[in-house]
Amino acid sequence: MVTINPNQGLRGVMLLIVALLATLSATGCQVDIGGQTLPSPYYMSDDVQYFPPGHEFKLANEAAAMAADRADAERPGE
Numbered sequence: 001m002v003t004i005n006p007n008q009g010l011r012g013v014m015l016l017i018v019a020l021l022a023t024l025s026a027t028g029c030q031v032d033i034g035g036q037t038l039p040s041p042y043y044m045s046d047d048v049q050y051f052p053p054g055h056e057f058k059l060a061n062e063a064a065a066m067a068a069d070r071a072d073a074e075r076p077g078e
Contacts, residue, residue: 031038057063
């Protein structure tokens with residue numbers, strides 16, 4: 001006959017709680033906002049991405065070249 005110790009069930013529940021707490025502390029609370037995972041477990045040691053300010057219109061050189069070509073095409077006699 002098998003006897004069940006009442007402390008055995010409590011021990012299992014406590015072990016489960018400790019395992020859950022260890023898992024949660026290892027992964028952290030992560031939320032996906034705008035394609036970013038915030039905060040990641042490594043946010044304190046992660047490198048910062050910096051994008052320097054630049055032109056609002058990214059194709060400025062291409063637009064200038066197209067305008068120059070258009071001006072050359074409109075010039076008569078050449």
